[in-house]
Amino acid sequence: MNAHKTKSWYLEKMFSALMWLILIVACLLIIVPLVFMLTASAMPARDILRMPYPWIPSGIYWPNFWNALRGPEGDFIFIRNALNSLIVAGTVSFFTVIFSCLAGYGLAKFKFKGRNLVFMLIMATMMIPFEAIMIPLYMVAMRMGLQDTYAGLIIPFLANAFGVFLMRQFLITFPDEILDAARIDGAGELRIFGTIVLPSSGPAVATLAILAFRSQWDSLLWPLLVVQSDQMKTIPLYITKFMAETHSDEGIMMAVAVMASIPMITLFLTLSKYFISKEGLTSATKG
């Protein structure tokens, strides 16, 4: 009996050790490219492709970051492009939240003829992948004179079916008594929406806002189609142009990578629970 117990105790210990080993190895493998990005951004190019790779940089090699900011033509276009990315992702995120809340609230709390049809139609757009409609959408944008404008980058993404779905699910459990009480007090519907519904949708709004921001920050295909001038480029476009130039310096490349990732990494470290939440996960990211 006792011997049996110790045997299974050993087995259990070995099993547990193996588990930790696999997890740690997997963790290292996943982290290595990130560590590579960070360390390489602090090294001069000649060190980066040295064999074997010197993992620890001797101090930060600032010219990488300076040259990344300056850009190949010395016109600091990266700063402008980064601002474009922030403007586009911020605006899309803001309006996606507003429109999704409005529609989600309308569908959750108002009975009207055709409500189910409207909901079905909006859900159906989830089955239309962006990649399949990008060319016709591009033609639409051209006809509307939206090429090479902020409007062209922003407007097609303001309506988000997943957002509407998320807000509807969230608001469907919102107590009707509160809404009716406000109505009896004489508050208008828009005021109820703005002062009661929107402020109490915090978690869902945060999840949705981050989701929209991320997918725009990451977006490559649509900007490739719509943007023509260097002035209107977003960070992903800056990077593709940078990569296509034959003599890109590896240190500068990684400095660009680090700078392009700072906003998302900051968001991730401060608001990780909205990234690793069930709602945040169920919508597939674009790209």
Next chain:
Amino acid sequence: MRKNKGFSMERKKARWGWVFVTPSLILFSAFSFYPIINAFYESFFNRNLLSLRPPSFVGWNNYTYLFRSREFWLSVQNTLIFTAGTFVPLVVFSLILAILLMSISRLRRFFQMAFYSPAVLSSVVAAMIWLLIFDPRGLANQGMNALLGTTGVNYNWLSTAGMLRLSTIVVYFWKYIGYFTVMFVSGIGAIPDTLNEAALIDGANRWKLFWHVTFPLLKPTTILVSIMTMIQCLKTFSTQYMFTSAGAPTRPINVITLNIYNTAIKDYRIGRATAMSILLFIVMFTFTWLQLRVSRTEDVSYM
């Protein structure tokens, strides 16, 4: 009188319902419904992006051209290779990692964050990092040489067809492994502890517990994750685009979306590109429909 007032209140509310959904409906009509209907229409014309001549009706010509085009079938093949090569390992390994994560009691949050972190980077940045890693002098060759005990062998990550395909798969796998692991973790987290405890009291060992209790309960999540991965893989673009624009050969990784993009923007053949889009749409529509059906039944009850 009173009834009448209630009735008008209902009508007022109905009107407000429409007010709230209208902005979204307008946007969806302009930027989802119209383009997809327009895509069907355009796929029967030979519109050229630069030509001033009005496009003429060509019937099914765009489609028959595609079905006879070797380049089209190559891009279908490339997409399928990428999808199969990515989705199977992704689902298997993220499931394994999730199960391991759920059986440890400490540092779970830390591992989750670490695994998830590549998904935070944009795909363009991910491709840029890996382009350097796959450089002939880069970490990939160094690692492989160390692992296989060879010295100075170049594994041609970015030049031979097979390795190039593998490289794009590696990038994608790396970027999304944590994302799907976390998804599985939330699926396992939904299984009540009492079930596991009951099984353990009944004398089940870990393996039996996994195979007979955890895994069957995870089936809906597994199916959902599988479909989601497939949908994502079918529309992969950024990695392939970045690799080719950095000088890698196009043919082995010319996936459908890249083909659509190049046909429209480099060859100006809008009709042919939209016909390809429609074919992609039909495939993805089927998968997405499946996903929505599965996710509706995903909230399994454990009673």
